[in-house]
Amino acid sequence: MIFAMENPQNAEELFKDWQETMIWSCLQGVMGEVYAKEQICPESAAAILGDFCFFAGKPDQELVAYKPEGCGKDFMIMIPQNEEWAALIEAAYGEKAKKVIRYAIKKEPDIFLKEGHGKRLEEIVEGLPFEYTIKSIDKEIFLWCKKQEWCKDWISTYKDYAEYEEKGLGMVILKDGCPVAGASSYSSYKGGIEIQIDTKPEYRRRGLASISGAALILACLEKGLYPSWDAQNKESVMLAKKLGYHYDHDYTAYEIWEY
Numbered sequence: 001m002i003f004a005m006e007n008p009q010n011a012e013e014l015f016k017d018w019q020e021t022m023i024w025s026c027l028q029g030v031m032g033e034v035y036a037k038e039q040i041c042p043e044s045a046a047a048i049l050g051d052f053c054f055f056a057g058k059p060d061q062e063l064v065a066y067k068p069e070g071c072g073k074d075f076m077i078m079i080p081q082n083e084e085w086a087a088l089i090e091a092a093y094g095e096k097a098k099k100v101i102r103y104a105i106k107k108e109p110d111i112f113l114k115e116g117h118g119k120r121l122e123e124i125v126e127g128l129p130f131e132y133t134i135k136s137i138d139k140e141i142f143l144w145c146k147k148q149e150w151c152k153d154w155i156s157t158y159k160d161y162a163e164y165e166e167k168g169l170g171m172v173i174l175k176d177g178c179p180v181a182g183a184s185s186y187s188s189y190k191g192g193i194e195i196q197i198d199t200k201p202e203y204r205r206r207g208l209a210s211i212s213g214a215a216l217i218l219a220c221l222e223k224g225l226y227p228s229w230d231a232q233n234k235e236s237v238m239l240a241k242k243l244g245y246h247y248d249h250d251y252t253a254y255e256i257w258e259y
Contacts, residue, residue: 192226
């Protein structure tokens, strides 16, 4: 039988070499859950937060096929720790599993504290065209985002605004009072957030993603938080580099449809 671990730190050893903040969120008990067959000293575990599921330890077919009760999702991004886990994902989901490459960005806590870097970010934000305004995500915008498909991931992992206000952080760019781009915390962990950036399709390629991203990084620095970045595609890698991050490595993931 598979359980949500009462003390997720009991699975910490299985994930020890994985530099992924969503795993940290789960292990710290901040957000998400860790699932395993044993509450103490599990051989295998799955850390699930939002649309992401990370498998670690001894490959286990039952764990790969497990869907938490009440999950209500039809899509999941599964990340295997190794090729053995990958083979189990492919066997379990067949054509439903689309193999993709994602890009890890280095976690460098001091990178944004270097002399002149904050000024560079401020200059990017100051480049916002006059017809737009920028502000932090408040309760009104939070509730608005819940109804929008294109930007729902700004707030989707937080159960309500009270949790977002406590743990999350976001900056949005508005046109005529309505959000058209922004950067927010997809998830939170002790000491930082995982960044999610989205731009409404008709407003793309205007520099709004880099401006909102720079604004969010600056807001994180003010609060003593680290703004972690993981890239879905090479365009996201290029944006990250523009804002001061450095590429680390690529890795395999599986997009599971009709999960």
